[in-house]
Amino acid sequence: MHYIVLDLEWNQPFSKERAVRLPSGRLLMSEVIQIGAVRLDEERRIADHFLSAVAPRYYRELHYKVKQLTGLSGKQLNGAPGLAEAAEAFREWCGEDFVFLSWSNMDLPILLENLELHGLDSGWVGAWYDLQQIFNVQTNSTGGQKSLTAALEQLQIQIDTPLHDALNDAFATARIAQRLDIPRGIREYYQRGELPKGQLHKDAQGRQMCAYATLTGMATREQLWREPRTRALFCPECGQGLRDEGWTPAGEDGYTTWASCAEHGRFLCKLRLKNLKRSKWTAALSVYTQEEAEKPALLLPPKRRRSRGGRRGKGTARGGAKQK
Ligand SMILES: [Zn+2]
Numbered sequence: 451m452h453y454i455v456l457d458l459e460w461n462q463p464f465s466k467e468r469a470v471r472l473p474s475g476r477l478l479m480s481e482v483i484q485i486g487a488v489r490l491d492e493e494r495r496i497a498d499h500f501l502s503a504v505a506p507r508y509y510r511e512l513h514y515k516v517k518q519l520t521g522l523s524g525k526q527l528n529g530a531p532g533l534a535e536a537a538e539a540f541r542e543w544c545g546e547d548f549v550f551l552s553w554s555n556m557d558l559p560i561l562l563e564n565l566e567l568h569g570l571d572s573g574w575v576g577a578w579y580d581l582q583q584i585f586n587v588q589t590n591s592t593g594g595q596k597s598l599t600a601a602l603e604q605l606q607i608q609i610d611t612p613l614h615d616a617l618n619d620a621f622a623t624a625r626i627a628q629r630l631d632i633p634r635g636i637r638e639y640y641q642r643g644e645l646p647k648g649q650l651h652k653d654a655q656g657r658q659m660c661a662y663a664t665l666t667g668m669a670t671r672e673q674l675w676r677e678p679r680t681r682a683l684f685c686p687e688c689g690q691g692l693r694d695e696g697w698t699p700a701g702e703d704g705y706t707t708w709a710s711c712a713e714h715g716r717f718l719c720k721l722r723l724k725n726l727k728r729s730k731w732t733a734a735l736s737v738y739t740q741e742e743a744e745k746p747a748l749l750l751p752p753k754r755r756r757s758r759g760g761r762r763g764k765g766t767a768r769g770g771a772k773q774k
Pocket residue numbers: 685686687688689690711712713714715
């Protein structure tokens with residue numbers, strides 16, 4: 451597996467009133483104008499780089515702040531490829547078997563948003579990790595946001611090229627990545643919690659789970675969903691990987707799939723993605739045997755069905771008080 455260190459530069463609307471609405475209903479606040487990336491191999495050696503300007507389609511006039519920061523001009527971008535072409539070239543360059551690293555948790559959501567806006571496939575954009583978060587943990591730095599410049603200074607890395615150019619920033623970020631333990635950072639990025647057999651509870655329909663796990667640590671729902679470990683399923687009997695039959699959306703925040711173990715049969719797996727404490731997204735996975743899943747739903751008294759907030763606490767907080 452290799453690492454793609456990604457940095458984007460983007461343009462912004464002159465005001466919220468003039469912003470374009472995305473298919474999802476959100477406003478487009480960042481339109482990509484430059485894609486820069488550096489490939490690190492497994493030993494975290496710099497192996498290759500990528501740079502493409504992107505001609506904006508919606509915000510053609512560069513915001514003065516963006517001009518100032520990036521040194522780019524509207525003229526330079528006019529002749530550049532559009533997003534479809536640039537993204538396709540980038541996708542090809544990325545190849546297979548990689549994860550994204552970026553300085554901050556903004557670049558990948560912005561890339562996805564821009565792909566969505568242009569109706570382009572984003573299935574190839576897999577897992578990503580905010581290097582800033584890994585940096586903070588591994589250098590015992592407190593405080594959330596840290597500028598690239600501050601991090602370079604802290605690690606005493608000399609950069610001779612000006613920042614706020616997508617490729618220069620990607621190179622600088624890659625230099626930081628080389629000084630960190632990235633495999634460990636990725637392992638620790640995501641915390642997995644499991645409930646032992648004795649503590650497994652029933653779902654709202656009264657069906658007994660045979661496994662329950664939570665996975666937390668991602669800043670966005672999309673990041674959590676694209677993380678391969680979120681959807682990795684294991685047989686509750688033997689621990690071997692289960693083969694899923696394809697996730698389908700269920701409700702606003704959930705997905706379900708049937709998955710099978712060659713030896714122990716089929717299981718129903720339900721995943722719920724929730725934004726819990728401190729803006730961390732959590733996936734809660736519950737697994738049911740086929741027999742349990744196919745039982746008719748138990749009708750629970752309406753009172754308990756309403757107290758959704760307290761269900762986690764297993765018998766506690768049945769009243770109005772919200773659990774933290
Ligand atoms: Zn099994």
